[in-house]
Amino acid sequence: MSTTGTPTPDLRLDPGALRHLADAQMNVELDTGDMILNLGPQHPATHGTLRLVVRLDGERVISADPVIGYMHRGYEKLSEFRTYPQITTLINRIDWLSSFANEVPFMDGAEQLMGVEAPRRATYIRTVLTELSRIATFLLFLGEMGLQVGALTPAFYGFRDREHILNLIEATTGGRFHPNFNRIGGLKDDLPWGWIAECRDAMKIVFDACDTFENLVLGNEIFAARTRGIGIVPGEVGAEYGMSGSNLRACGVDWDLRRDGRPYLAYPDIDFAVHTHPDGDSFSRYVVRLEETRESARMVLQLLDAMPSGPIMAKVPRIIKVPEGEVWVETENPLGQMGYYVVSKGATGPFRVKIRSASFSNVSILPWLLRGVYVPDVITILGSLYFILGDIDR
């Protein structure tokens, strides 16, 4: 308290005046001022090397800043010195879980500059492989979202069921993760014998897997308690921040480039529904992706039934020199809208490639979204937004 000569503190009112006395007596290590927590580049919760610098007040987040760039590989610069087939090997690795889907807009752009059109069979097979990539990455999401909220088992089911899709992709392209299969004018090879029947069997497994996830994860009340109302993004805010894909559709915005954008691949020829959900929370993002997985499986079955015969590759010269021009192509990738702006000056490789990746914009909403949430919910939100670091950093 006070010794002679030191004035007694005014104890009448103002609780704030006493706080320093209480702290001094308790010798508190738990300074309940702001604590800075580094969800560092190496972390089990973030999908790769994302660093999230979070200021906490007790349990609640005051501000969160994502620090990206730990996986920057310089693809846009590297593309200036490579030919088109070599660039395909690079852009496979942007979103490595659905790598075929990354090649499609780039090759589409190059074909537009050259004025070639891929034959119908090649277009259909490209669409089938794109939708297979979408199924593969969404199966992984459905599993690992359970892992983010604490259930260990769904992650294993996701990996187990994904194997069938990867085997299909390997049977036709030779690589499970990095197909490197698109060429200007079509595809590298045709499908091997028996692939269509195997694909149909795999789609049955996909439907069963979706039902399993619905029973195990979506129907679970604990999962609902952890994800409903967490990380709500209103539609306009999402669109302003550049969110796209399933994240935006889960906010109620009915926008899908496969239906609404410039017609590409075989999407104009088939019927498919676009799924949205009115709440913008983590639960709805899970629901939307689950429904989209089922929809993709249905699309694949339609495409297989309608598969045309014919050549795989259009008539292109041996050494391909793409004429001068610029083109912007965007497609609906599993993670969102992906776009390439290709500038060509007539050489065997592009002059400049600008890659608009979906996760880069999806992650930009994190500072707005994470204000005031509890720390465990940060993990849930990161899991539900589903970004891939290679897609953010390129």
Place this chain on the structure above:
Amino acid sequence: MPKLPGLIGGLGVTLKTMLRPAVTVQYPHEKEAPAPRARGVIALKEENCTVCMLCGRQCPDWCIYIEGHKEQRPPRREGGRPRSVSVLDRFDIDYALCMYCGICVEVCPFDALFWSPEYEYSEPRIAELLHDKSRLGEWMESVPEPEPLEVGADPVKKK
């Protein structure tokens, strides 16, 4: 109070999975055969190679090292000029750098490179991942026959 059905349904899923056999393939005791087109290792057919260096130039990683020299061969018929033939001295692929993209196999105009699904060639020392000409020739035995294509595909044109 949580409704029971959702929680019970989840328990049913795990119980059902527990009662079914596991999907694990116990490598190395059991092995799954990869697809015939799987990109396991690149094999070299030396007699087809004309040292055109296209594969080495197109490789994005520059992992193919080629050296060759020109030799004079006797003319095919009497009175003709001696032919100069390229002879392959060194053809190494560094599998520590190779990213298995397949561009070299694709651009080879003379069908000297082939894919093989063989994947068990890991080494304790990185330097031994540089496969030289003879080793690449040995991989030719594991190259599968070209497989038939799916219904509706155009027949393969022989180069």
Place this chain on the structure above:
Amino acid sequence: MVSALSTIAPLALDVGWGTTLALKTIIVLMIIPAGAIILGYVFLLKMMSHMQSRLGPMDPGGFHGWFQLVGDGIKFLQKEDVMPAESDRRVFAMAPAVVVLSTFLIFAVIPMGPDLVVADLDVGVFYALAVSSLSVVGVLMAGWASANKFALLGALRAAAQLIAYELPLLLAVVGVVLQAGTMSLQGIVYAQRDGDIFGFSGLGEPFIFTQFIGFVLFLVAAQAELTQTPFDMPVAESELVSGYMVEYTGFRFLFFFIGEFGTAFAFAALAATLFLGGWSLPGVTGDWANILGPFVLFAKLMFVAFLMFWVRFTYPRLREDQLQALAWKVLIPLGLVNIVLTGAFKVGF
């Protein structure tokens, strides 16, 4: 013949009380690590793996990897003993011992046969629950002595959870005590063995039928006491940092591990004794009960442990505030309702 069998039971040996005490101590000390290893192997390694469509350890020991946990124990033993520089050394060293101590003490009252019990206390149930709360002290000691802000936060959170779920545990057991009329665990087993279901006395009367709400409450509260999913937020702080065990390595961490699975073993044994009839098997009496009793109890506790681990591997985890709300707003009122109903039925029938 019968008398020869009865000499096998250690308590029937004509030795002094000192030797008997020593024998009992050794048996209890061996049961916990053995139980922890068995439960850990069967449920954590094998059952979890098969639920996830994979095989689990197959190589260590040759036959389906039975040696895995023993090998893990040996590995832990040879690790360097690291203590944080700022930590309180004595408290840091004692904390794992306190956590494991509570587990050993529970086993002093669990009966494995009509004569096979270390100490048949009149207040056996009360003693068991009181002693199991000692682990809270151990957790707090671990968190405090680690000199780590995050460890302390994790320990406080864990302690809050453990204390909150003591009450549903207690209330569930009160129903059983009301029905059996005694707090002695041996008495509860006899009450279940000798009771009858609506006049049919063949099966005895395991309290799981009449105390079904209590059984569910006990299992949920035990799940939380063991910090298992869906209540493992304190331990799965490894999402962000680690729980209260973050600064522990090697042998001390092994203690926590044995404590966790040993306590699971103890709680499963308690549940089997309170609700499933303990060591009693219908139709088995006398000396055969002494010989078969431990195996019967083991089978019943494996069933209970199966339920606990089944839930652990299926459900996601609750957030800390949801977990507390569940305890205080749902489980405790349910426990009180259960007591009222039991009392009413006891008086009525």
